[in-house]
Structure formats: structure tokens, C-alpha cells
Amino acid sequence: MVDAKVPGGTQMFPLPLKQYIHGDWVDSKGSEFLTLRSSVDDSLITDKLSCAVAADVDHAVDSAEQGLRAWQALPPEQRRAVLWKFADILEANAGRLAYLEATLVGKPVSLCKGLEIPTAAESFRYYAGFVDKIEGELTISEDGYLRGFLHQPLGVCAAIIPFNSPIITFAMKVAPALAAGNVVIVKASEFNPFSSLYLGELAIAAGCPPGVVNVIAGAVEAGHALSSHMKIRKISFTGSPMVGRKIQIAAAQSNLKRVTLELGGKSPVLIFDDADIGNAVQHAMSFLAFNGQGCVLGTRIYVQEFIAQTFVEMLTQYVQGAAATLGSDPFAETTMTSPLFHHRQKETVMGMIEQGKKDATVLTGGAAWGDKGCFVQPTIFYQPSAGAEIVQKEVFGPVVVVDTFKTEEEVLQKANDTEYGLGAYVYTTNMDRAIRLSKALEADSVAVNSANPTHITLPFSGWKGSGIGAENGKYVLRAFTQPKTINIRYDTSQKFISARGYMRESLKLITLS
Structure with a gap:
């Protein structure tokens, strides 16, 4: 050392x-x-x-x-x-x-x-x-x-x-x-x-x-x-x-x-007009955890049209507040923001942001921050075009895409329209809807009215292109x-089995195989 x-x-x-x-x-x-x-x-x-x-x-x-x-x-x-x-x-x-x-x-x-x-x-x-x-x-x-x-x-x-x-x-x-x-x-x-x-x-x-x-x-x-x-x-x-x-x-x-x-994710966040909007906005900020470098973070937000404008205004205000703290000392106990963790990732994220500007409206952010290190401004894209890269691919940076929807059927189709299937989030006070969507969403871990989809006691696995197998x-x-089966023959009459008897048992096994 x-x-x-x-x-x-x-x-x-x-x-x-x-x-x-x-x-x-x-x-x-x-x-x-x-x-x-x-x-x-x-x-x-x-x-x-x-x-x-x-x-x-x-x-x-x-x-x-x-x-x-x-x-x-x-x-x-x-x-x-x-x-x-x-x-x-x-x-x-x-x-x-x-x-x-x-x-x-x-x-x-x-x-x-x-x-x-x-x-x-x-x-x-x-x-x-x-x-x-x-x-x-x-x-x-x-x-x-x-x-x-x-x-x-x-x-x-x-x-x-x-x-x-x-x-x-x-x-x-x-x-x-x-x-x-x-x-x-x-x-x-x-x-x-x-x-x-x-x-x-x-x-x-x-x-x-x-x-x-x-x-x-x-x-x-x-x-x-x-x-x-x-x-x-x-x-x-x-x-x-x-x-x-x-x-x-x-x-x-x-x-x-x-x-x-x-293998990562592109987790959808479904926010209905009956949701606690303050709670939804606060939890939607979780896309900034580790500066967006988390596989299960909610990076595709779908908001029902009736509350979309209010939600977007609140989220933008919160994100701009977080952006103001970029560059803070990582050793200070009050610091919550960070840079991207290496320069190659910064190049990847900035390339995707530049492409995103062609496919959606930038509400805030959209650029690197400072002249040193790997800082990138938290970025909100709004109402992307169909098939946009920022909707389909994992950015792994402080980038979120917000879109609107009218009906439950519409948002479910949008949420499942990706090759990823790691996490998903639903915000609603309608528990019937929450249960329906929890089952219908093509994701391993679904959180309702919360930003915590995983727990040590629950299996965590990727569906579709998000991986195979499970952890936790x-x-x-x-x-x-690995399972090992053991099959032991014992003599119920306390007599030895003859050689002919063993031959019969062996022939049964050969026939079955």
C-alpha cells in the first residue's frame, strides 16, 4: 500500500x-x-x-x-x-x-x-x-x-x-x-x-x-x-x-x-393523477442517486396528463436545487451529489445527452459542469420522440426522461416497451390498480409509492435483457x-437381498434411464 x-x-x-x-x-x-x-x-x-x-x-x-x-x-x-x-x-x-x-x-x-x-x-x-x-x-x-x-x-x-x-x-x-x-x-x-x-x-x-x-x-x-x-x-x-x-x-x-x-435497467416510473404528487416528486429525484449510476433507478417517468405540468415544474425546481451543489467536497458529511465515476463514462453520457437534444425538449441541464473532473449537470428531457435513444438505452448518468399518458393501458404499453426488465415504480392511491400493474409490469422488482424496490430478504433478478439468475x-x-439425491435400499424383512434381486433392481434402473 x-x-x-x-x-x-x-x-x-x-x-x-x-x-x-x-x-x-x-x-x-x-x-x-x-x-x-x-x-x-x-x-x-x-x-x-x-x-x-x-x-x-x-x-x-x-x-x-x-x-x-x-x-x-x-x-x-x-x-x-x-x-x-x-x-x-x-x-x-x-x-x-x-x-x-x-x-x-x-x-x-x-x-x-x-x-x-x-x-x-x-x-x-x-x-x-x-x-x-x-x-x-x-x-x-x-x-x-x-x-x-x-x-x-x-x-x-x-x-x-x-x-x-x-x-x-x-x-x-x-x-x-x-x-x-x-x-x-x-x-x-x-x-x-x-x-x-x-x-x-x-x-x-x-x-x-x-x-x-x-x-x-x-x-x-x-x-x-x-x-x-x-x-x-x-x-x-x-x-x-x-x-x-x-x-x-x-x-x-x-x-x-x-x-x-x-445487466442494468431502464426502470419506468408510473405516476397517476390520484398519487400524492409531493411524495412522487421527492422519490422521482432518486434518479440522481450516485449521480444516476445505478441500475435500478427510475429513469423513465410517465405522468398522467392532468398533473403533468405541476409535476414537471416541481421536479425541475428540485433538480436545479441539486445541481447547485455540484462540486461540493465529497468528504463533507452534508454532500449528496457526486461526479460520474470515471472519464469514459462521462464521454458516454455526454454523447447520449447530445443525441437526446435532437429527440426531446431539455427542461434543465444538458451539459457538463466545470472545467475539471467528471461532473455532468442533472438533466431532464421532456416528451421524447418515438424510439428515442434516451428512452430505449441505459444512460447510467444523471438523466431522466419525462413523458405523459392518458390511460392505464397506454402507460403499461410504454413502460414495457424496452428490452430491460429490472425495476419499476408505481405511484397511485388506487390499490386495485397498484396490484394490477405490479403483476403486469415486465420487471423483477416493483415498488408502489416508494423508491425502494429491493430488500435483502427478497430475490433481485433481471427480466429480459436485464440479466439471468437472482441475488438476495x-x-x-x-x-x-447443487442438489444431490441419495437413494438407499434397506431390507425391510431384515434379510439380505440375493444377487438375483440386485440384478433385477439394476435392470429396472437401466430400463428407466
């Missing part, structure tokens, strides 16, 4: 710049180093981040195989205690973890300490409770058989973490994997690796044997090596649809490893285990 300054300040904290494998910081087996600049002011944070290559993945897998034996040798109550301690350690290191986010990407420390770390800690505590509760079944039949099944861990798993919420997604993937008896190799995002790498060290502090949680920081080569490795049995990825497809292909062409993909809840444990 090395010390690094806060952009524009003097506070110091060590940055992790190596791979964390088998309980130790190690140099990459490659020769490339990654250069990372502050999203706040473009200052150089480091040009010495060791970039993992395929050989580092092999090293991590060898370590993980040793860690798997050590982890599974621990009694369940000890593994449960490790997960509980991991949660405690996360909270105890909140300040340092928040620094590791803020120093590079400018994420407000208040969001990191107040939201991300508590959520991650709760994930580890929640799954700690399942360590000894992943149960199978056993039946005793009258024809002389003990028939049952159990759930066994897959073994060595991999997780690829996105740049926007690495602490939360680390916990969403690692906690259930460990609870089910697996070990995990985590690839940190090359755009925001520091907190993920440090979490590897905290896993050892929590009591994980070396190799149980390895963390590497790399780019395309490392990701492909994980996806195609013959000894990795599952990979969980959060990121773009383009990369997700490549991971699924690599997994299929290698060892048919299991794949979970969470006890449902995710299925993705980290």
Missing part, C-alpha cells in the same frame, strides 16, 4: 495497489500498471496499480482450492461467527472504506457510511443465519428405500464487481457464497478498485482462512480468465449487457459454469449450491 492525498486536501490513507491472494498482498505476474485519476479534479491518484492477468487468476484459483478445504473443515457455528465478525469489521472500518471510495470517484462519504456499508454489513449478518439452515429432505418409503436430497456447495466461485457500488455488490455476492460453503475470487473494477481490494484483507481479519476470499484488480484479460477457467464452478457478474454476453459465452465454452448476470434473499442460495 501507499499513501495518497485527498483531491485538494491533505488527509492521508494507504491505498491498496496489489492483488490480495491467500491472505497477502502480492505483485501481479504481469507487467502492466493502471493509471487512475480523480473524478473530482483530474488529479493523479496513482499510476502504480498492479493489473491482474490470466496467470494471477491461476494463482488465485490454486489458493482458493486450498481455502475451500480449510473453509469446509470449519464447523458451521464457526463459519457463522466469521460472517458475523465480517459485518462488525465492515462497520468498524467505515471511515477508511468511505475514504477509499471518495478519494478516487468522488462518492460522498455520507452515502458510503450511511447506506453502502450498513447494507453490506446487514447482508453478511443475514446470510450468517443460513450457514446451518441449508436443508435437504429425507423420506422413508414402505418399499424399503431411504430417499432424500441435500444441497452441496459448488466449490470455487468468482464475482466481478462493478464500479458504481462495489461495497454493496461485494457483500451481495460473497456473503451468500460463503454461507453456502463456497470460496470466492473477486475481480474489482479497474475503474474503482480500492475498497474491493481492502475488503479482501478484512475477510482475513474476520477469520476467513487464506484463500477463502481472494481479490484481484484487472481489466479484460482477468475477466475472461475467470469466465473461462475450468476450475471455477460459478461466476456472478454485475455490469453492462455487452460484457455480460461475453461472460456467458466464455462460461459455456469452458466448463458450463453457472452464471448470474445483473434465500433464493440466491440455490445459485451457490
Whole structure:
């Protein structure tokens, strides 16, 4: 680790710049180093981040195989205690973890300490409770058989973490994997690796044997090596649809490893004229969370015509108020806005905004902010043309599109007219309508009169182009285990079965197969 300054300040904290494998910081087996600049002011944070290559993945897998034996040798109550301690350690290191986010990407420390770390800690505590509760079944039949099944861990798993919420997604993937008896190799995002790498060290502090949680920081080569490795049995990825497809292909062409993909969204917000408009406007502001860099945020707002003008005026006023705080110190506890988290994303967002100006009316924003960093003005587009890119594609920036509707049937068609299906939001006081739409919307997670569509106890998955598989809840444990059936013949008459009897049973099985 090395010390690094806060952009524009003097506070110091060590940055992790190596791979964390088998309980130790190690140099990459490659020769490339990654250069990372502050999203706040473009200052150089480091040009010495060791970039993992395929050989580092092999090293991590060898370590993980040793860690798997050590982890599974621990009694369940000890593994449960490790997960509980991991949660405690996360909270105890909140300040340092928040620094590791803020120093590079400018994420407000208040969001990191107040939201991300508590959520991650709760994930580890929640799954700690399942360590000894992943149960199978056993039946005793009258024809002389003990028939049952159990759930066994897959073994060595991999997780690829996105740049926007690495602490939360680390916990969403690692906690259930460990609870089910697996070990995990985590690839940190090359755009925001520091907190993920440090979490590897905290896993050892929590009591994980070396190799149980390895963390590497790399780019395309490392990701492909994980996806195609013959000894990795599952990979969980959060990121773009383009990369997700490549991971699924690599997994299929290698060892048919299991794949979970969470690939983003374009979540609709349906606001009816009987809704609490103040509540709807306040929650509609959630598209600015993490400066719009969230997969399940509501970025397509449909407002019933009768209240459209009032809603748009209120939303514009709120958004302009948020825009006035751009450039605030990310280390100030009152700061809630942030830049985009890296320069490539800024270029993508600005390109989509420029195209959006041709397809819709700009009510506010529509430009970059400042002469340094990755700040973009919060932008509201109004009444887009049919098929507009800003309606169909995920921007992953502080951009929302507002359109109007007359009838429930019309807005349902508009809401479902996308290849994404991650989240959806409905604002109405008519509970019959809320229930109808919750069922009819083509999305995994639907929130009614709220901006919170997900919860640790509920499965979170993508429909359509938003991905495959599920995370969160006890449902995710299925993705980290495999069922094994056991069929034991016993002698009900307490006599030995003859060789001829065994032959008959074997022939029955052959015939059935």
C-alpha cells in the first residue's frame, strides 16, 4: 500500500495497489500498471496499480482450492461467527472504506457510511443465519428405500464487481457464497478498485482462512480468465449487457459454469393523477442517486396528463436545487451529489445527452459542469420522440426522461416497451390498480409509492435483457449450491437381498434411464 492525498486536501490513507491472494498482498505476474485519476479534479491518484492477468487468476484459483478445504473443515457455528465478525469489521472500518471510495470517484462519504456499508454489513449478518439452515429432505418409503436430497456447495466461485457500488455488490455476492460453503475470487473494477481490494484483507481479519476470499484488480484479460477457467464452478457478474454476453459465452465454452448476470435497467416510473404528487416528486429525484449510476433507478417517468405540468415544474425546481451543489467536497458529511465515476463514462453520457437534444425538449441541464473532473449537470428531457435513444438505452448518468399518458393501458404499453426488465415504480392511491400493474409490469422488482424496490430478504433478478439468475434473499442460495439425491435400499424383512434381486433392481434402473 501507499499513501495518497485527498483531491485538494491533505488527509492521508494507504491505498491498496496489489492483488490480495491467500491472505497477502502480492505483485501481479504481469507487467502492466493502471493509471487512475480523480473524478473530482483530474488529479493523479496513482499510476502504480498492479493489473491482474490470466496467470494471477491461476494463482488465485490454486489458493482458493486450498481455502475451500480449510473453509469446509470449519464447523458451521464457526463459519457463522466469521460472517458475523465480517459485518462488525465492515462497520468498524467505515471511515477508511468511505475514504477509499471518495478519494478516487468522488462518492460522498455520507452515502458510503450511511447506506453502502450498513447494507453490506446487514447482508453478511443475514446470510450468517443460513450457514446451518441449508436443508435437504429425507423420506422413508414402505418399499424399503431411504430417499432424500441435500444441497452441496459448488466449490470455487468468482464475482466481478462493478464500479458504481462495489461495497454493496461485494457483500451481495460473497456473503451468500460463503454461507453456502463456497470460496470466492473477486475481480474489482479497474475503474474503482480500492475498497474491493481492502475488503479482501478484512475477510482475513474476520477469520476467513487464506484463500477463502481472494481479490484481484484487472481489466479484460482477468475477466475472461475467470469466465473461462475450468476450475471455477460459478461466476456472478454485475455490469453492462455487452460484457455480460461475453461472460456467458466464455462460461459455456469452458466448463458450463453457472452464471448470474445483473445487466442494468431502464426502470419506468408510473405516476397517476390520484398519487400524492409531493411524495412522487421527492422519490422521482432518486434518479440522481450516485449521480444516476445505478441500475435500478427510475429513469423513465410517465405522468398522467392532468398533473403533468405541476409535476414537471416541481421536479425541475428540485433538480436545479441539486445541481447547485455540484462540486461540493465529497468528504463533507452534508454532500449528496457526486461526479460520474470515471472519464469514459462521462464521454458516454455526454454523447447520449447530445443525441437526446435532437429527440426531446431539455427542461434543465444538458451539459457538463466545470472545467475539471467528471461532473455532468442533472438533466431532464421532456416528451421524447418515438424510439428515442434516451428512452430505449441505459444512460447510467444523471438523466431522466419525462413523458405523459392518458390511460392505464397506454402507460403499461410504454413502460414495457424496452428490452430491460429490472425495476419499476408505481405511484397511485388506487390499490386495485397498484396490484394490477405490479403483476403486469415486465420487471423483477416493483415498488408502489416508494423508491425502494429491493430488500435483502427478497430475490433481485433481471427480466429480459436485464440479466439471468437472482441475488438476495434465500433464493440466491440455490445459485451457490447443487442438489444431490441419495437413494438407499434397506431390507425391510431384515434379510439380505440375493444377487438375483440386485440384478433385477439394476435392470429396472437401466430400463428407466
